[in-house]
Amino acid sequence: MDEQTHDRVRDVIRSIPAGQVATYGDVAAVAKAPSPRIVGRILAEDGHDLPWHRVLRANGTPAPHLADEQLQLLRAEGVAIMDGKIDFAAHRWEESPSAHAEEDDSQPGLF
């Protein structure tokens, strides 16, 4: 598996500031993951150390089993919850790939 993608996804999620949220698709896009599914899988595998609660679905609603924890954690960070759903318009994390811009092509040391 690609450690780079794996690491990038974790890095991106860690880059999400408190009080803001992002969708799997956004994280996948910023982390340059081949598919948003990878993001969900990485969270399930190695996301225990990451603010996984800041990652939501495109609908603004987390997974059914996690939704309860999600909403509480997010609300604790100051996120506005609209009837069990996150207010995207108010807390959508601005994908700033350039902000942490790692090398994308790069063969480190191969230059």
Added chain:
DNA sequence: AGTATGACATGCC
């Protein structure tokens, strides 16, 4: 070794 599934997203009908 192959099939099914999972913290998903997107396109089409």
Added chain:
DNA sequence: GGGCATGCCATAC
């Protein structure tokens, strides 16, 4: 608005 199919990778059986 809801259901079906596809892309992708790892784990479980």
